[in-house]
Amino acid sequence: MPHTKDDLPDALYSAAQVRALDASLIAAGTPGFELMQRAARATWRALVRHWPTANELSVVTGHGNNAGDGYLIAVLARRAGWHVRVLAVGDPKRLQGDAVLAHAEAVAEGVAVQAWSSQSGLRGVVVDAMLGTGLTGDVREPYAGVIAAINASGLPVAAVDIPSGLCADTGRILGSAVRADLTVTFIGLKLGLFTGDAADVVGEWVFNDLQASPESFNGVDISARLLTADNVPRLASRAPTAHKGKFGHVLLIGGDRGFGGAILLSAQTALRSGAGMVSVSTRSEHVPAALARIPEAMVVGTSSANQLMGLLEKVSVLVVGPGLGQASWGRSLLSAAANAPLAQVWDADALNLLAEGQVSLPGDCVITPHPGEAARLLGLSTAEVQADRPAAAHALSKKYTAVVVLKGAGSLIASPDGRLAVCDQGHPAMATAGLGDVLAGLLGALLAQGMNAFDAACLGVWLHAGAGAQEGKSGRGLAASDLIPAIRQLLEEQAPCLK
Structure with a gap:
């Protein structure tokens, strides 16, 4: 189910807790590749709503599951008739699990996949599908250089799950981070998206729970609660005889x-x-x-x-x-x-x-x-x-x-x-x-x-x-x-x- 900033859930999780939620969905019978496809569709829909006149996409990928999302977004863009290419910062040979399937689907669909270089050139809407929530240490090369190029491009940017370089647990920029105009995040909201440096790099919000049932969240701790108009404590009303x-x-x-x-x-x-x-x-x-x-x-x-x-x-x-x-x-x-x-x-x-x-x-x-x-x-x-x-x-x-x-x-x-x-x-x-x-x-x-x-x-x-x-x-x-x-x-x- 998609959400906007006005109707976000209030439970905030660490990266490890979201991984536990993801694992619980898979254990309950939803294949991991299906979750990846849902994430790609959610990002694609949000991207099209945000930039309705766009027709070109540059998808920048790493070599984790975040990259898998990116390859599938590229597939959807190509099927919609967009000019699309994937600029692979992470070697596709290092992909594992469901991300391998996503890469194969992109290749079969005829998506142009090329290794990132300083001469690559970015065009259209940039999709950041590089580092995801698993990053803990500072961003290193070649990713630091790619992030700098994205930020200097002046192009619109959509981040998949979290802007690359932002810590999902603390909201700290880990050396450098992509400055997104739109962030589409999944399954559970990450605490680091709401504090610290996050406001400088996240842009507009869209959250999608990837059809996770409420039962999927049973037994998974939360890190914090997001204060909203619906859950904030209230003063009691006063009796007419108040003094x-x-x-x-x-x-x-x-x-x-x-x-x-x-x-x-x-x-x-x-x-x-x-x-x-x-x-x-x-x-x-x-x-x-x-x-x-x-x-x-x-x-x-x-x-x-x-x-x-x-x-x-x-x-x-x-x-x-x-x-x-x-x-x-x-x-x-x-x-x-x-x-x-x-x-x-x-x-x-x-x-x-x-x-x-x-x-x-x-x-x-x-x-x-x-x-x-x-x-x-x-x-x-x-x-x-x-x-x-x-x-x-x-x-x-x-x-x-x-x-x-x-x-x-x-x-x-x-x-x-x-x-x-x-x-x-x-x-x-x-x-x-x-x-x-x-x-x-x-x-x-x-x-x-x-x-x-x-x-x-x-x-x-x-x-x-x-x-x-x-x-x-x-x-x-x-x-x-x-x-x-x-x-x-x-x-x-x-x-x-x-x-």
């Missing part, structure tokens, strides 16, 4: 000198996302600006941790870190927060101070690192975090016994119990300051309204990314505060306040 005391009291701590705007963005978001009451603890000189911007909030000028103690007894959720700084003022406030038995969200400088080991994370906490902060928390480089974002998210969750939001393209939400969720929404216009402060305030509001940490993180990330995608349509110049009304609107659409 502010039922929806939590969020205290936001931060805003050292020079960073006052960060805590105000968080506080404004918490207010607009449904928290019953909002308080802000910040530098005294920021109080007038805070009251002018958010008169609904209770703003307390705080010069020392001692002044927090009374407030900590009255609130239900803490958001700590936006604009906190790493000087003695921020350190003392963070220390006080760490000892409070409250649900908490830690962001920004709270995470940098946590990485120093001078404070311990309390229980029932959500942390929201970007890759650089995650690297400091794990004692790794940022490149190492980005090389395997799912592993980094799991490692952070285990190390700190917290729900982790690893921000970035394809944000990941990891729970200490092993659950992992992925959000593939967003927009490049979101690459601007203050977006993390907005997310922290949103998460605090959701916790205050009674959501558990993992559900709050999943819903918050999905709302934040969805609002960014919506506001990003206007292009560059997106301000963090632009997201706040959009988040409120999406939250109401997703979970109406009143039944």
